[in-house]
Amino acid sequence: MTESTTAPETACPSCGAGVPGGARFCESCGAQVAAAAQPLTPPTMVPADDLGDAPISAPTRRPVDALPDPLPDPGRRPCANCGGEVGPDLYCLSCGTKAPSARDHFREDPASWVAGVCDKGVKKSRNEDAMALLAGEQPGSRAVLVVLDGVSNSIDSDVASLAGARAAREVLRTPLPAGMGTPQSREAAVAKVLQDAVAAAQNAILAVTDPDSPNPASATCTIAVLEGTRISHAQIGDSRAYWFPDDGPAVKLTVDDSIAQQQISEGVAKEVAETGEFAHAITKWLGRDSHDFVPTVGFLDIEGPGWLLACSDGLWNYASDPAALAAQIAAAGPANPGDLALRLVAFANAAGGHDNITAALARVGPLPEPAPATVETAAAPPPPPPTSATTGPATPTEPTGAVPPPPPSVQNAGTPNQPTSAAGEGGPTDG
């Protein structure tokens, strides 16, 4: 039973529903409950590592260049099932479908060319994926994509992954350092910042982990930073970053820290390794029982337009070959990053949605021409809006033509039909 009257619990600040003591999220609307989510005391374990001496070029890390957070996700969207209006109780006013909470499905679109979608998927009961994005207003200027995948069945990994993603983003708010002029010193300086970002995520995860937890929260962490024509990335675990040039083969930027990847590098066939018993076991992660949270860092200088993608395995499990994922992007045709992220999430949901799904994208260069166009033009006109035709159980595309029910109009009894006469017809007497 649910009871709206018992109140040893606290009330949700967002929807007013009762929240049991100790709960971090409102069961009704999914809002985080502030009082309950007070972080535990952060442990003091910022690693002093061997890259500590790398010179950091201060002028490129000016606070004035800091990117602002994306605008808060407006939340309340039309019903994903029928397009109807969703009520304050988070159920559709037309078809009754439960709308996802703000934790189970959220989007960020910090700039016209950068956006991401983080979704619970079909089969999981909660969304333990998290993402945090930043972008400069100018297309192609600077974008930060952070994706964390909370390890399922560890306690509060949904809270931890989001805290970790946001902490890493905080470190990457200002431009990456340029070093002392040589490529080596620059890469060392950038690696140091990426390590700091991962360490910040690690600390944030520890801060929300109960020290007595028998099953402490843990998460993967993939960071991709685009500045002009350079991608810098850092990796812990098996989320991934890709570069999909418009012309040319897809590039998987990150290498999974997983048993499957180890086996592949030892010569086991990819298909065998990825379907093996421990295919999904990761060898590095963030969290209290992490032994090694120094990320694998890499760089790529890009030419020409394309898509930078950071995603969780909830997406790439259904398209492990980079070419297969590239085909999904190509199939979407010209799209803005928000629509493309929705399409990728819808693709994974339609394929089963067994895991949480995150897709964060940055578009480099103008958006591709519609299919018939063959000639490259210097100034491409803005592409037509995408034709959304996705299907699947949790298709999160915005449906059009929402028809909210008409406002209630109460029919009152009013005055009754006036009796014509109060006199009867003088029937036979009783008695």
Added chain:
Amino acid sequence: MAEFTTAVFQNEFLPDGGTDVNAIVTISCKGAGTAGQSGSGDAGEIIIVDTSGSMGPATMAAAKDAAQAALAEIVDGTWFAIIAGADRAMLAYPPVTSGPALVQMTPEARQQASASIARFVGSGGTAISTWLDLAGQVFASVPQVTQRHALLLTDGENRERPGRLDEAINRATGYYQCDCRGAGTDWQVAEIRRIAQALLGTVDIIPRPEEMRAQFQEIMRASMARGVADAKLRVWTPQGAQVLFVRQVAPTLEDLTDRGIPVNPLTRDYPTGAWADESRDYHVAVRVAAKALGQEQLAARVQLALGDNVVTQGLVKATWSNNSELTTRIDKQVAHYTGQTELAAAIQEGLAAKAAGDEATATTKLGRAVQLAAETGNEEATAKLRKVVDVDNEAEGTVRLKRAVEKADEMALDTASTKTTRVRKG
């Protein structure tokens, strides 16, 4: 200001392909105040007393005394009138022939009304349709009276052309509420129950004249405590769903299913009348389209609305699961009230069969009633059934019809059939 709360009792888990959702929704009201004093309009009371020739001297004396006692319970300032009913209805108080036919209660008005009751003389027949129609006219003569309640006492069977009473009931339905009492044993339970159910009131038998005073006082006191006028049970169901039924199941059983007034294509309002500090249980059953395993769906929003203002809401849910431990559980409250509903039907059908001389059906039905009353802990029904049947085995429901049964006992069993007991906590 009245406060309303809602609790929902249900098993929301449906098996793969399951479509039918059952829930008991308890709505409680606190701080209702006094009738006519909540600022939403004035309250009006009409006392309707049978003055037909069948009223014996003892019954008539008791009725006068009871009506006078009821007057004492009407709070000063409340609009009221007295109607004397025979083969036509007569406005006994106030003494007017046109204009407003209700006056506000004062000590003087109470005295004058009391004196007019004292002058009642029994004569003529019984045409209840005229009583109901006059009450409607009297209420309508004072437009600021928005909470309308009548108390009707009769002692005899209605003697009118068939259908006439039903037409009058239809005219009064949704306009005023009416509690009905039958004196003695010469009236028809089914007939008077029809009036009470349509007009959101209670029905009971007053077998002995000396019990009349206390009953009238209690009815009027209860009516004065209803500070919340005209609340509606508002039920939303999703597109494509079907409301199987909406029943009030406590404190009494009332099937509201056919009384819904559409608010919009997905929402209906069911009348519940005025509320005091009380709680009522509703059994709502909805058929929805089956969804995939793991999906959750809202099957109904059950709300209480005052005017257009929704004051409380309960959510009835459906979640499809392949865990049979979850899906096979039947909610205790749902099971209890399903049993109470069957109990009421078994009593009414059993008594009807007995009256028609079909002893075999009567024995089976009343046996089942004995069994259900025991299972659901309805002690009042058990006690009343034992005055009509001899019980051989309560658990198996084997009974014999008693040879000599007091008619009043049979009628008391009939009128009590719709009274339910709540689930024993624990």
